[in-house]
Amino acid sequence: MIIKDLSLINYKNFDSINLEFDDKINCLVGQNGIGKTNILDSIYHLAFGKSYFNPVTSQNINHDADFFVIEGDFFNGEKNEKIITSFKKGQKKIIKRNGKIYDKISDHIGTIPLVIISPTDRDLILEGSETRRKFMDGVISQGDKIYLNELLKYNKVLSQRNALLKYFAANRTFDQTSLDVYDDQIVGIGQNIFEKRQNFIEKFLPILQARYSEISHSREEISLTYKSQFKEKTGFSEILKSGLKTDLQRQYSNFGTHKDDLIFKIKKHSVKKFGSQGQQKSYLVALKFAQYDFLKSQHGMKPILLLDDIFDKLDEDRVKQIVQMVSKSDLGQMFISDTHPERTEEVVKQNANQYKMINLEA
Known part of the structure; x- marks a missing residue:
């Protein structure tokens, strides 16, 4: 499973943003607070119908707005899947798959296989x-x-x-x-x-x-x-x-x-x-x-892998091992967030042939 592009409207700190992704490794870089984790969380939201970091849906709306929309185009190896998650204050959350609204959000679980690794996982x-x-x-x-x-x-x-x-x-x-x-x-x-x-x-x-x-x-x-x-x-x-x-x-x-x-x-x-x-x-x-x-x-099919802020929580050797594992043919698309573009690119370049740097400050 891969996500090809992502569109956000009024989601967390973003008014509006559109991103295109590489099929293999995507590095989201920029200073703290710029929204790297929020991009990862929006992808998670499309897979599970909820935020990984804040389950209170209304609190995921950008300030001064009363709704959010997350839209992602996926490819599961056989066909394209367009998933849209939207929420407006005072109304029920809606998840659409290829234009059809789910009766129950639970029916969507499993459509987008995904794994996230985050500093909050220490709670496990x-x-x-x-x-x-x-x-x-x-x-x-x-x-x-x-x-x-x-x-x-x-x-x-x-x-x-x-x-x-x-x-x-x-x-x-x-x-x-x-x-x-x-x-x-x-x-x-x-x-x-x-x-x-x-x-x-x-x-x-x-x-x-x-x-x-x-x-x-x-x-x-x-x-x-x-x-x-x-x-x-x-x-x-x-x-x-x-x-x-x-x-x-x-x-x-x-x-x-x-x-x-x-x-x-x-x-x-x-x-x-x-x-x-x-x-x-x-x-x-x-x-x-x-x-x-x-x-x-x-x-x-290969799940999407989201790695949030792992350079600050793991030593560089462990990060290199993770990138090496993902670069192997048995693993699929990966997203890495980090505050230091040079550090991220250096590690990825040493261990992978295919990757994309996405600087959110730019």
Whole structure:
């Protein structure tokens, strides 16, 4: 998959801009605050129907405007795809594919396979389980619409169950029959989600281990473990019932696949607690390139790769390794953002024959 050109109107700091891209490597350069990351985010927005950095849609509109439009022309190896995402204050967001409006934005997920590597990805290691679940769900959902729909159903039921728990507390009442309606769905849908997540990890782990070895030049043993309450020996229905007292006290559902987590380890030790900065960075880059490989195998096409501000977050050797990997025939189109044009071009020129420099200050 490649994006050939991009047009923005009132998106973040841009009033209007039109850009054409190279099929292989595109380097977005310029001072901080000029909009390099916003260009990358607009491409992400076309793929997922939302911003990677700010999920509040209205906050992605340029100041003094009341709407934005993002338009991109893609080529998937067989045909052209025109994707338009637009939003006006007070109205629903619209995504069009080749002129046809989607009924549900979720139907668009997976059309544009894409991977982004950003400084904010450190949250995958440092923050709580929700961040890691979102990563896992995002990878699976790009290639499995049934899974995405199950996930949306589960979250809706979970929200309804939590609302019922709050109702019980506010009115000092309790109705087991009403609760059972939601519990049955939590267990049924949750079982399907658990099985697909477990199957994903089994396929994903060897890809991750291979990428880590390539990026770090290391023989360190790494692991990725899926942690879920569904792995408990007792049935999940029993776990749900045994936790009812806690749920009623906290007015929140404390048991289910919404509590799942991923455990990252190097040499059998937590990457978060014991990994050096270099090891954490290598693990994160390996995680994203493994995501790339997995999506490529699922879609049968090369995803777009967005690298945001990596020169300031990774040492130059790691950046060179990344560019070398992307320059190989098994990887497709890549975007790099950086504040130093000379540094970027020097590294890219050493490792790639085909690239385009885009200076946003010009």
